[in-house]
Amino acid sequence: MSDKDKVVGKALYLELRSTNQTYQVLITPDGISTNGKNVPSMIYRRQISAAKPRKGWKHGNFPTLSMDEFGVFQKRSKDDAMSLSASRLEFHSSTLNQLAAYHYKIYKQPILVEVSAEDLEGIRNGKTPYKILGRITRVRRTLGFGESLFVS
Numbered sequence: 001m002s003d004k005d006k007v008v009g010k011a012l013y014l015e016l017r018s019t020n021q022t023y024q025v026l027i028t029p030d031g032i033s034t035n036g037k038n039v040p041s042m043i044y045r046r047q048i049s050a051a052k053p054r055k056g057w058k059h060g061n062f063p064t065l066s067m068d069e070f071g072v073f074q075k076r077s078k079d080d081a082m083s084l085s086a087s088r089l090e091f092h093s094s095t096l097n098q099l100a101a102y103h104y105k106i107y108k109q110p111i112l113v114e115v116s117a118e119d120l121e122g123i124r125n126g127k128t129p130y131k132i133l134g135r136i137t138r139v140r141r142t143l144g145f146g147e148s149l150f151v152s
Contacts, residue, residue, distance in 0.1 A: 006117050008032060011129075013111040013136045015145070016104040021049040022150040023104055026057075026136070028129065033121035042123055043092065049150055057128050111139050 009029030016023040026044040033039050044057045113135040123129055141147075 007114045008117050008120060009115045010112045011115050011132050011136075013113065015107040015111075015140075015149070016099055017107045017151060018102055018104045020151055021047055021104075022107070023047045023099055024149070026129070026132065028120070028123055028132070029115055031115065031120045032117060033124050034117045035121060035124075037121075037124055039120040039124045041088070044128065045095075053150070059128070108143060108145055111136055111143070113139060 008031035011029065012025075012027045014025040016025070024046050028042045028044075030041045031039055040061050042059055042061050044059045046055045046057045048055050113132060115129075115132060119129055119132055122131075
């Protein structure tokens, strides 16, 4: 296995559905790219429907881990790590609360897929992680999600 194919973490995919729309969320892990660069966790999201089935993915990053002047992740205490985790969860809680208020429900189950150092290099360069999304599509098929991403 080459360094670019090395698994560096797992990405979380959530598919939330309401009556006629689907809200997709992909959260990638922190990690090191193939070029040895630190890549913070990112969140990708989009809302699709029969009327707009091919909307693009929007992305943003979570509050990040501390890095020194050389871009090396700093070690942190368990309390600091827990605090960062809480702030990351709070970061999108308003969006998730709004989705719940509009009666969106998790469809089937959350999905975890492997992320490679090469995937993180693309993310670091601002690209939508289509290889990760392809893995998610294959897992969706295996788990019986069906081909449609929304209720028609």
